[in-house]
Amino acid sequence: MSEPSDAPTTASPSGSPFADLAAFAALPRVGGLALSADGRRLAIAVQTLDHEKTAWQSALWEVDLEGRRPARRLTRSAPGESSPVWAPDGSLLFTSARPDPGAGEAAEDPKPALWSLPADGGEARPVLTHPGGISRVALAADSGEVVVTASAMPGAGDAEADAERRKRRKEAGVTAILHEAYPVRYWDSDLGPATPHLFWVGELPAEPDAGAERPPVELRDLTPDAVPPSGAGGDLTLSPDGRLLVRVESVPDGPAGRRDRLVLLETATGEARALVDDPLADLGAPRFSPDGSAVVCVRESMSTHDEPPDYTLLHVDVATGAARELTPGFDRWPSAPQFSADGTAVYFLADDDGRHALFRVPADGGEPVRMTTDGAYSDLQVARDGSALYALRSAYDEPPGPVRLDPEATGQHPDPLPNPGTLAGLPGTLQEVEATAADGTPVHCWLVLPEEASAERPAPLVLWVHGGPLMSWNSWSWRWCPWVLAARGYAVLLPDPALSQGYGQDFVRRGWGAWGEAPYTDLMAAVDAVEQRPEIDESRTAAMGGSFGGYMANWIATQTDRFRAIVTHASLWDVDSFIGTTDAAYYWEKEWGDPLRQPKRYEQNSPHRYADAIRTPVLVIHGDRDYRVPIGEALRLWYDLQKRGVPSRFLYFPNENHWVLTPGNAQVWYETVLSFLAEHVHGQDWQRPELL
Numbered sequence: 001m002s003e004p005s006d007a008p009t010t011a012s013p014s015g016s017p018f019a020d021l022a023a024f025a026a027l028p029r030v031g032g033l034a035l036s037a038d039g040r041r042l043a044i045a046v047q048t049l050d051h052e053k054t055a056w057q058s059a060l061w062e063v064d065l066e067g068r069r070p071a072r073r074l075t076r077s078a079p080g081e082s083s084p085v086w087a088p089d090g091s092l093l094f095t096s097a098r099p100d101p102g103a104g105e106a107a108e109d110p111k112p113a114l115w116s117l118p119a120d121g122g123e124a125r126p127v128l129t130h131p132g133g134i135s136r137v138a139l140a141a142d143s144g145e146v147v148v149t150a151s152a153m154p155g156a157g158d159a160e161a162d163a164e165r166r167k168r169r170k171e172a173g174v175t176a177i178l179h180e181a182y183p184v185r186y187w188d189s190d191l192g193p194a195t196p197h198l199f200w201v202g203e204l205p206a207e208p209d210a211g212a213e214r215p216p217v218e219l220r221d222l223t224p225d226a227v228p229p230s231g232a233g234g235d236l237t238l239s240p241d242g243r244l245l246v247r248v249e250s251v252p253d254g255p256a257g258r259r260d261r262l263v264l265l266e267t268a269t270g271e272a273r274a275l276v277d278d279p280l281a282d283l284g285a286p287r288f289s290p291d292g293s294a295v296v297c298v299r300e301s302m303s304t305h306d307e308p309p310d311y312t313l314l315h316v317d318v319a320t321g322a323a324r325e326l327t328p329g330f331d332r333w334p335s336a337p338q339f340s341a342d343g344t345a346v347y348f349l350a351d352d353d354g355r356h357a358l359f360r361v362p363a364d365g366g367e368p369v370r371m372t373t374d375g376a377y378s379d380l381q382v383a384r385d386g387s388a389l390y391a392l393r394s395a396y397d398e399p400p401g402p403v404r405l406d407p408e409a410t411g412q413h414p415d416p417l418p419n420p421g422t423l424a425g426l427p428g429t430l431q432e433v434e435a436t437a438a439d440g441t442p443v444h445c446w447l448v449l450p451e452e453a454s455a456e457r458p459a460p461l462v463l464w465v466h467g468g469p470l471m472s473w474n475s476w477s478w479r480w481c482p483w484v485l486a487a488r489g490y491a492v493l494l495p496d497p498a499l500s501q502g503y504g505q506d507f508v509r510r511g512w513g514a515w516g517e518a519p520y521t522d523l524m525a526a527v528d529a530v531e532q533r534p535e536i537d538e539s540r541t542a543a544m545g546g547s548f549g550g551y552m553a554n555w556i557a558t559q560t561d562r563f564r565a566i567v568t569h570a571s572l573w574d575v576d577s578f579i580g581t582t583d584a585a586y587y588w589e590k591e592w593g594d595p596l597r598q599p600k601r602y603e604q605n606s607p608h609r610y611a612d613a614i615r616t617p618v619l620v621i622h623g624d625r626d627y628r629v630p631i632g633e634a635l636r637l638w639y640d641l642q643k644r645g646v647p648s649r650f651l652y653f654p655n656e657n658h659w660v661l662t663p664g665n666a667q668v669w670y671e672t673v674l675s676f677l678a679e680h681v682h683g684q685d686w687q688r689p690e691l692l
């Protein structure tokens with residue numbers, strides 16, 4: 001091939017919002033879902049830009065379950081609203097840091113409080129505050145009793161003492177944290193000194209009569225012994241009658257390791273005992289059965305140097321703690337289980353062949369059945385009368401939106417319910433591609449083709465590698481949005497190489513402890529296959545990825561000169577130093593081994609060892625608040641590239657984390673990537689983004 005492509009690289013003629021980064025940032029983004037106890041009301045959280053266009057604000061909207069009317073906005077405030085839960089009386093509970101109109105002067109640093117919007121509309125009222133803020137609300141489905149999560153200072157017996165300790169630290173200018181256990185950070189948060197506790201609220205007080213004082217709400221600490229690093233911050237479920245609570249507790253596992261177990265707690269007394277405690281597994285995602293006699297949860301076996309983790313579902317008898325496997329022999333990784341309305345079945349989600357599908361398995365054992373055809377489902381809500389299921393669905397060509405599903409049927413792909421996140425169109429098409437690896441293994445890929453791609457106008461190709469690495473390209477992402485590239489004329493290849501989920505345990509094993517081998521050759525096989533297509537210009541290609549995808553972008557740079565540019569975001573460069581400084585070293589050391597005693601995998605697979613081989617221009621991107629892949633990786637990569645004279649640029653975000661989450665920074669992220677691709681893939685002059 002390869003006449004220079006004249007595909008546009010900075011703007012699309014289509015007028016699509018994906019061609020205009022400001023318009024792209026302004027597209028409404030649908031998040032969480034909450035169904036009322038009577039199954040008649042469905043709330044969604046929707047993010048839009050704030051007035052200054054410098055932050056995304058979340059508001060709650062109600063969706064018409066019949067699909068006839070457009071969704072209507074329920075809440076509106078500058079700090080936004082999230083975590084919606086319907087109370088049995090039809091009021092909508094949510095958390096928000098909005099000011100309390102009855103509290104006089106606004107707080108300097110307002111913390112999220114629990115609010116309630118009356119069933120028949122009207123003004124929302126604050127119900128509950130805590131000096132550390134209310135981070136989560138859980139509700140007992142039958143009794144309507146409430147438990148909240150709030151962070152409390154060590155040794156503070158009540159909210160007053162807690163507020164006093166915070167005040168004293170602030171007045172003394174102390175922000176230091178003394179740690180006595182591993183780990184000390186999580187994603188972008190420091191762990192401690194305050195740590196999450198669970199507080200029993202019970203029945204929420206009714207709205208006081210006009211002019212009357214609001215009765216104080218008593219908080220009873222159900223977890224007074226919660227200690228850093230994790231406290232009682234894990235997932236939880238309340239029995240429908242509110243009598244029992246099951247929570248995920250993180251416990252030490254060896255000198256610097258952690259694992260998760262399930263703890264059962266009597267809400268009246270706070271008495272607690274381990275429900276499932278397995279030294280060879282993490283337990284998570286517990287959910288009570290409708291009669292409260294059983295809990296379903298996910299068991300993730302601990303990975304070892306030789307074996308990746310494996311996942312299954314457990315059905316646990318609450319009275320005895322007896323657990324039985326619900327999905328033995330199911331060669332996918334089940335997640336987010338929930339009982340059906342009558343308790344005879346369990347729904348769950350799992351990556352499966354480039355989808356994140358909904359499955360159903362009988363609660364007394366049997367074969368799991370896949371219920372949905374396409375897309376990635378999340379936030380499953382089970383109507384308590386058994387009449388319907390609701391969920392959010394997305395796909396690479398569909399941003400998340402609410403759908404109604406039949407609780408029994410298979411082969412479902414329902415239309416989305418009207419919601420503000422629906423798109424008018426996309427600047428191209430999505431295709432499914434299957435490549436074949438050198439050993440004959442199929443490699444599933446999604447391929448985004450720009451509108452104008454054809455044999456006459458072949459499109460340049462960008463290989464985009466997903467993170468994890470135990471993940472799959474199967475759902476919409478605002479952060480890694482291939483349509484922004486498609487709107488500038490690029491085809492984008494999204495392959496699931498060895499280690500990806502949804503293709504069985506052997507597919508994960510192929511890459512275990514050998515990231516530079518099958519995962520890399522699978523990706524190259526996918527690129528080889530797609531480059532054969534007439535609508536692709538194989539002489540103009542680039543590779544990019546974030547996190548593990550950034551590791552792979554770095555690895556690709558050291559192994560081949562076939563790409564014209566490499567973009568590496570939040571990437572691993574020296575795997576030994578990454579593992580020593582990431583927020584959960586023990587997670588990675590199981591696979592890679594102790595670097596001093598088992599150096600082989602580090603010697604063979606760490607990109608920094610092959611730095612001398614890099615010829616391809618590299619754009620390095622990293623956020624200083626990234627505690628998952630700490631900034632040291634980017635600093636060393638950048639130094640190593642500069643030292644060797646490799647053409648490179650470093651887009652550094654002092655205040656961003658692993659993902660780059662603020663609208664302005666997300667826009668310059670895309671702008672810089674597009675400029676770098678235009679420079680190296682199209683040979684255009686470098687356009688420095690105006691604000692950088």
Ligand SMILES: CC(=O)N[C@@H](C)C(=O)N[C@@H](C)C(=O)O
Binds near residue numbers: 469547549628
């Ligand atoms: C604990 C842990 O690191 N989990 C992984 C899913 C992860 O965060 N991977 C990073 C490096 C990524 O997104 O690739």
